[in-house]
Structures are given as structure tokens and as C-alpha cells.
Amino acid sequence: MRWVILLLFFSFVCFGEIAVVANPSFKNSSNLKDLLLGVSKRNVVIYLTDDPDFNETAIRKLIGITYEDFKIFWLEKALRGEGVPPKELPPEEVRREVRSRRNAIGIIPLRYVKDLKVLKVVR
């Protein structure tokens, strides 16, 4: 019974938590906001989930702007040829892409995190 309660509690906590993840070989020298806005020295590709509500909450908490504004910001960067806009995939696929790409950063629910470098967790 204690294990069931513990598991229930754990799954509740994880569902509400947002993880910013990268490839295990990713060496982070810039601050997270700069990485997500593509203003660091390295070229990064951002992967988001296909759930717009999750993305909205995550972007608001991490950068302080709306998800729509975040997309427009990246489209404006793409217009200048400075990087590709964020890609939207199911969380499992985001995990796989980030695992296989050295320059990828993913924003997914914490419960999907496995074999990845966690850069930040926010509730």
C-alpha cells in the first residue's frame, strides 16, 4: 500500500514538472535562456512536444513569453538564416531525437526523461 501511495505521488509530481534536456555529451557554457533563444555561440535545435498547452506553460515559465511569440521569434531568426525554428514531436520522439543529436535541446514532461542530460527542471 505504501508503494502504491508513493508511486501515485511520484507520478503526480512528475506530470506537473517540465524538464529541459540535452544529449548526454552536451557541454553547456551558456545560460539556458540564451540557448533556448538561439543567441549562444553554438547552433542548437529546439524540440518541443506536440501538446500546445504543455508548450505554452513551459515557454512561459522558462523564458517569460507566450509560445506563439516564441515561435514568431524563431521564425524571425530563420528569416535571417540564424537557425531553424523549434520542431514539435510527441515526447517519446523528442527524447529519441535529443538522444541521437549532439546539438539538440528538448523540453518535455519530466516523466519522459531517460538517459538524457537534464539542464533544468521547473514546476
Place this chain on the structure above:
Amino acid sequence: MRKLLLLLTVTFSFTFSAETFLQIFGDLRAGYSSEEGRLNFTLGDTDLLGFLIHKNFKVLIEMYLEQPEAILDVERGYAELKVENFSFRLGKFHTPLGYFNRAWHHGLYLMTPIDRPLIVSFEDEGGPLPVHMVGVGFDAKWRSLGLSLVLGNGNLHLGSTNTSDLDNKKSFLGKLYFSWDPYSEAGMSFGYDPMEVNDPEVGYVRTENYILGLHVAYKRPGFAEVNGEVYMLEERVSGKGGSGGFLLLSYPLLVSKPLGEVRPYIMLEFLNWEMGNPWFESIKKKLEEEVPLRRRTKYTLGVKITPFAYMSVKLEVFYEDLKEGKNAWAVRAFVGFGIPVVR
């Protein structure tokens, strides 16, 4: 053998992890102007932008289908190498004068006003500055400071084409800027832009333009936008000057579900030159038929509505105080979009 091929395929697909982007931009317009005296519906120009980034390398191409002649022109096409804080570029690109020119390029639906400000208009649309160049470029960034330099064939108004320079004089332009966060930039632009050509329409022209500009820009998504730029062009052969600039202010008044962001804006622009300045007079003569180049002050009031990231609707009214001729006004509507082909 089969194993070797499999290994090569896996290795290649791992090492060649390039990022690609391909998008089509377009727009539709309607408007009434006091000069034309009639309502017009217009199919705007169509733009295709694609690029590939692989590790430190980037190649970009942008093609523009211009109406009404349906001329296909390459607006940008370059290869770039990025090493830490430095990047080197070869090809055709936008010059680093000010902020607006490199920020917006041809994706008109993303920028706030319907058209580019007069001073940074494209060469074939009456802009007096060299906003495109075929040549080499260098960019450096150290913390908040940045430097951009370009050297190339010179202005595309009269002095050169995409494929060749028409004289032996090269142009050199640059920008020194300070960017205190990802949304802001302030800086100084400078340049030397000489030309000596015998144009079939304009005749013999020899000019040496020295360009000096100042700019400030702040555009944080969801907040106020401020962009001000002013340029002085001193033509040394005749000793006559010219100047131009603009101030654009906007603020998101409302964000609602069906409309998205509603952003009213105002823009004040001016363009002036001393009579007899051979640079302005020759491009005025060259563009006489298509886009009349005139000394003026322009006041624009508009609203940009962005229902979602790939579309915008703009409504605008402007009044032009012309130094020669009758003042003009217009009411215009614009629907612009971007269609992602590869992301």
C-alpha cells in the same frame, strides 16, 4: 561488403546531421491612394527562402518572384563559415547597415509595417542605400559587442549586377553595435560606396558616397517595439548631401483567442537631399517609370493583427508631405503568410 555499406550509411547519417529550413512567403493587398484615385487589389511578391546548416557551415538561398513582370531574382545566396565568435560569408547578402535591413529581409508578414521604411527600401523600389551586396562579409561578436563588415561590387542600383561589377571601384560597409539582450541593438553604421558607370538610361555617372548612420532597436515578443534609424549620405564629387531616417513605435494592445495579437503602430519617415546631388538624381532618373523617388516626410498609422505565427493582417493609412508636387495619402490592407515546406 554488405556490413561495410551498412556501416558507411550509419556513419554518414550520423555525421551529416544537417538542419534544413524551407519556407514560402507571400502576400495579398488592397488599397486606395489619392494619387491613383482608384481602389486596387494586388497579388504581392512571392519569396522562397531555404537554408542548410551543417556544423559550422551554412548555405542559404532566397529567390523572389517579382510582380507584375514575374521576374525571378536571387535576393540572397551565400555560403558561411562560423568559427566560435566569428563568421565569414561569400555571396549575395543584405548589407549590415542599421538594424531593419538585416532583421526583416523579404518576409514581409513578420515585420510590423506593410512596407519597408523609405530609407531602407530595396534598390529597385527607390531605396537610396546599398541594402544588398555581392561580395565577402565578416561578422564578429564578443559578449554584447558586435562588428559586421562587408566588401563587394557596390550598389545594385547602377554600379553592378548579381553577376558582375560594372566598374573597378569596390564598396565597403560596416556596423559596430551593442546588444544588451536578445531583443535589442544600438549601433553605428558606416560605409564608402563609390561608382563610375556609363548607364544607357542615365548616362555617365561618377559618385563617391560616404555613409554614416545611427540606429536603436528594441523588439521583445509581446512587448513594445522601438526602431529608429537615421542616415547621412555625403556625395564627395559634388559636395552635396542627403539624409533619411525613420522612427517606428508599436505596442501589443490586445491578445485574444480568435484575433491573436493586435498591435497598433506609428511610423514617421523622412527622405531628403540637396538639389543636384548626382547620386539621388541618377537613381531618381533610373526609377522614374516604376517607383518615383521623391523628397518627402511620411506619416503612417496602422495596426498589425497576428492570429497565429504563420499569418498576419495589417491595416494602414499614410500621408506623404512631398517637397515637390501635391501631397498624397493612401489607405491599405495587407494579408501576409509564411508556408513552411521543410522545418
